[in-house]
Amino acid sequence: MLSATFLVVAFPLASFSHASTPSGGYQSTCRSIADAISNSSQLFYPNSTQYNADIEHAIISSTQVSACSVEPGSAADVSVVLRILGSTRTPFAVKGGGHAYNLGFSSTTGVQISMTRFNSVEHNNATGTVDAGSGVTLDQVYAALDSTGANIVGGRIPSVGISGLTLGGGYAFMSNQYGLTIDNMAGYELVLPNGTITNVTESNKDLWFALRGGGNNFGIVTKFTYKTVPQGQIWGGTLRYDVDKLDLVKEAVLKFQLVNDTKANVNVYVIYTPAGAVSIGLVFYNAPTPAPGIFDDFLAIPTNQSDVKTRSFVDIFDSLYFINTPKTDRSRVNAVSVTQYSPSVFDALVNQILFWGGKIAALDPNLTLSIILEPFLKDVFSHGPASAYPPDRSQALFPTGISFKYGNASLDDTVSKGLRNFSDAVTAAAVVDGQNVSHAAVYPNYALFDTPLEEIYGANLPRLHGIKKAVDPENVMGLAGGFKI
Numbered sequence: 071m072l073s074a075t076f077l078v079v080a081f082p083l084a085s086f087s088h089a090s091t092p093s094g095g096y097q098s099t100c101r102s103i104a105d106a107i108s109n110s111s112q113l114f115y116p117n118s119t120q121y122n123a124d125i126e127h128a129i130i131s132s133t134q135v136s137a138c139s140v141e142p143g144s145a146a147d148v149s150v151v152l153r154i155l156g157s158t159r160t161p162f163a164v165k166g167g168g169h170a171y172n173l174g175f176s177s178t179t180g181v182q183i184s185m186t187r188f189n190s191v192e193h194n195n196a197t198g199t200v201d202a203g204s205g206v207t208l209d210q211v212y213a214a215l216d217s218t219g220a221n222i223v224g225g226r227i228p229s230v231g232i233s234g235l236t237l238g239g240g241y242a243f244m245s246n247q248y249g250l251t252i253d254n255m256a257g258y259e260l261v262l263p264n265g266t267i268t269n270v271t272e273s274n275k276d277l278w279f280a281l282r283g284g285g286n287n288f289g290i291v292t293k294f295t296y297k298t299v300p301q302g303q304i305w306g307g308t309l310r311y312d313v314d315k316l317d318l319v320k321e322a323v324l325k326f327q328l329v330n331d332t333k334a335n336v337n338v339y340v341i342y343t344p345a346g347a348v349s350i351g352l353v354f355y356n357a358p359t360p361a362p363g364i365f366d367d368f369l370a371i372p373t374n375q376s377d378v379k380t381r382s383f384v385d386i387f388d389s390l391y392f393i394n395t396p397k398t399d400r401s402r403v404n405a406v407s408v409t410q411y412s413p414s415v416f417d418a419l420v421n422q423i424l425f426w427g428g429k430i431a432a433l434d435p436n437l438t439l440s441i442i443l444e445p446f447l448k449d450v451f452s453h454g455p456a457s458a459y460p461p462d463r464s465q466a467l468f469p470t471g472i473s474f475k476y477g478n479a480s481l482d483d484t485v486s487k488g489l490r491n492f493s494d495a496v497t498a499a500a501v502v503d504g505q506n507v508s509h510a511a512v513y514p515n516y517a518l519f520d521t522p523l524e525e526i527y528g529a530n531l532p533r534l535h536g537i538k539k540a541v542d543p544e545n546v547m548g549l550a551g552g553f554k555i
């Protein structure tokens with residue numbers, strides 16, 4: 071009785087999101103798109119070189135086999151594609167740089183859209199802006215701006231797409247100085263869910279609010295226009311510490327949080343090994359020489375390797391490729407938001423790394439388990455007006471990322487549950503510490519797929535629902551995965 075009821079209720083839902091034979095389904099939609107697009111765009115079928123590139127993700131566990139892929143070459147063709155997908159109610163995905171951690175967020179069994187042809191970067195020195203197509207990666211923008219004296223406030227690690235980063239928020243080395251990526255926008259070229267092409271600027275109050283953190287809920291962006299910031303030589307690099315240095319790293323992190331200098335930034339990676347946790351300090355100062363004393367605690371700890379020096383922005387960025395996941399890995403990522411790395415929060419993070427590292431490594435020797443400590447200044451959210459994320463700009467949150475990389479697909483569920491347990495344990499430690507984080511917003515670009523919308527958008531959710539209803543009454547963007555408003 072119970073199972074019969076379950077089947078009746080569950081079947082239509084299941085058949086909606088999972089095509090029974092992926093490459094067999096949605097063929098008529100693929101044909102309609104191929105017939106309707108201009109010659110600036112192209113549609114590809116499975117096993118062609120372009121199709122394989124279109125569905126590929128930085129993390130293999132984020133890739134799905136779609137019925138076909140399309141590379142639109144103009145906003146007009148994005149509009150054509152979106153209208154067909156909406157009218158046929160075909161599941162689809164939009165891929166920028168393809169670094170989404172969650173399956174289905176930029177992958178699908180329906181129609182895979184790859185923005186790869188939106189590949190131009192144009193620096194307008196007179197207006198102090200950069201126009202970048204939504205298929206561009208951070209590497210391409212930074213390379214284009216190298217030695218121009220200008221930069222954008224973008225992400226820290228190579229090969230990440232500007233699209234997902236900019237639609238989700240964007241934490242940068244310079245966030246203490248200028249805020250998040252979304253606090254440094256001049257405009258968007260957006261194809262609305264009904265196919266209308268529009269330019270969104272600050273004057274469009276609702277979409278300006280919604281696009282800044284609201285992900286792929288409000289249409290497909292074809293072009294981002296960033297305000298530039300001045301960029302000269304910087305000082306920084308990575309410092310690798312062995313397991314026996316963890317206590318010193320902890321002291322350095324605790325003390326660094328008292329530094330009140332907007333040019334300074336530190337990210338600390340703590341990584342499981344069977345012998346204990348190793349760490350990597352990524353230090354950054356937005357001038358050729360750091361103010362005295364700021365990084366002394368990190369520099370005084372004996373390292374296994376260090377490349378800290380005065381260098382160009384592109385040079386430090388290019389030195390960070392090693393942080394990227396090899397394409398063969400599976401991955402599960404989540405974040406916990408804390409307001410401070412107190413001794414007990416730091417200890418909770420390390421205890422969880424050692425506990426879950428040991429547990430999962432016993433099942434998969436290829437495990438890499440790491441966290442990123444990202445301390446910012448108390449006023450890091452003060453550099454921009456209200457936005458979808460973060461819902462509360464009065465309190466700084468450190469978007470501490472937790473990342474499991476592994477090889478064995480049968481561990482997906484075990485790892486997801488472990489990650490949730492890990493995150494909850496750290497939040498609990500912060501709450502015991504007196505931090506107001508039991509419902510603190512989780513950074514959408516790091517959040518695990520099952521994170522409730524309330525935990526990301528908080529008190530902004532009613533307004534976002536209102537904007538969504540007005541802009542996308544047919545819920546066309548609901549056919550694409552992601553955190554769905």
Ligand SMILES: Cc1cc2nc3c(=O)[nH]c(=O)nc-3n(C[C@H](O)[C@H](O)[C@H](O)COP(=O)(O)OP(=O)(O)OC[C@H]3O[C@@H](n4cnc5c(N)ncnc54)[C@H](O)[C@@H]3O)c2cc1C
Nearest residue numbers: 166167168169170176226227231233234235240241286291
């Ligand atoms: C190695 C690594 C380093 C990172 N470093 C940072 C960092 O320094 N700072 C930081 O803030 N984050 C960082 N992140 C997180 C990063 O911001 C997210 O993973 C981001 O979503 C990646 O964007 P993408 O375009 O590559 O991803 P995609 O997988 O292509 O897209 C991500 C989401 O955006 C949507 N989307 C993509 N393009 C469009 C478009 N044109 N229109 C509408 N929706 C679109 C997709 O549908 C999907 O939901 C990092 C991630 C990795 C893997």
Ligand SMILES: *[C@@H]1O[C@H](CO)[C@@H](O)[C@H](O)[C@H]1NC(C)=O
Nearest residue numbers: 107108109110111112143144
């Ligand atoms: C694309 O179509 C336009 C007109 O629709 C035509 O002028 C152009 O030559 C075509 N380009 C290619 C590469 O076929």
Ligand SMILES: *[C@@H]1O[C@H](CO)[C@@H](O)[C@H](O)[C@H]1NC(C)=O
Nearest residue numbers: 092093094115116117118135
């Ligand atoms: C694509 O190639 C794979 C492996 O070579 C094969 O298993 C699959 O059937 C092919 N798919 C199509 C649609 O041809």
Ligand SMILES: *[C@@H]1O[C@H](CO)[C@@H](O)[C@H](O)[C@H]1NC(C)=O
Nearest residue numbers: 194195196197198218219220
């Ligand atoms: C670019 O703009 C900056 C600031 O407005 C100015 O100082 C500089 O001379 C300009 N550079 C070029 C090449 O025009």
Ligand SMILES: *[C@@H]1O[C@H](CO)[C@@H](O)[C@H](O)[C@H]1NC(C)=O
Nearest residue numbers: 258259260266267268269270
């Ligand atoms: C958007 O702005 C660009 C550049 O100013 C302009 O060329 C384009 O026509 C505008 N598009 C719309 C739909 O208004």
Ligand SMILES: *[C@@H]1O[C@H](CO)[C@@H](O)[C@H](O)[C@H]1NC(C)=O
Nearest residue numbers: 328329330331332447448449
């Ligand atoms: C940090 O420095 C700024 C400017 O010097 C000052 O306004 C602010 O109050 C300081 N903040 C803290 C927490 O010391």
Ligand SMILES: *[C@@H]1O[C@H](CO)[C@@H](O)[C@H](O)[C@H]1NC(C)=O
Nearest residue numbers: 311312313343348373374375
């Ligand atoms: C770091 O260096 C020490 C001393 O040379 C060495 O014993 C240790 O194995 C190194 N650790 C790592 C992780 O390479």
Ligand SMILES: *[C@@H]1O[C@H](CO)[C@@H](O)[C@H](O)[C@H]1NC(C)=O
Nearest residue numbers: 433434435436476477478479
């Ligand atoms: C671990 O990695 C090795 C080398 O890449 C690979 O051969 C092996 O299959 C992987 N194991 C698992 C469980 O993924």
Ligand SMILES: *[C@@H]1O[C@H](CO)[C@@H](O)[C@H](O)[C@H]1NC(C)=O
Nearest residue numbers: 433434435477478479480481
């Ligand atoms: C993957 O994990 C499963 C479940 O723990 C196990 O049965 C299987 O042997 C593992 N596969 C490999 C290649 O290690």
Ligand SMILES: *[C@@H]1O[C@H](CO)[C@@H](O)[C@H](O)[C@H]1NC(C)=O
Nearest residue numbers: 490491492493494495496498
């Ligand atoms: C995590 O799992 C452990 C062991 O299964 C359990 O004792 C603990 O209560 C869980 N913690 C949280 C915060 O869920």
Ligand SMILES: *[C@@H]1O[C@H](CO)[C@@H](O)[C@H](O)[C@H]1NC(C)=O
Nearest residue numbers: 462506507508509510511528
């Ligand atoms: C605690 O955080 C919530 C957001 O999660 C916020 O709404 C509330 O005002 C905060 N309370 C205090 C006392 O700061």
Ligand SMILES: *[C@@H]1O[C@H](CO)[C@@H](O)[C@H](O)[C@H]1NC(C)=O
Nearest residue numbers: 262263264265266540541542
């Ligand atoms: C498309 O949506 C926009 C935003 O809601 C609206 O202004 C416009 O009138 C709609 N266009 C059509 C053709 O329905």
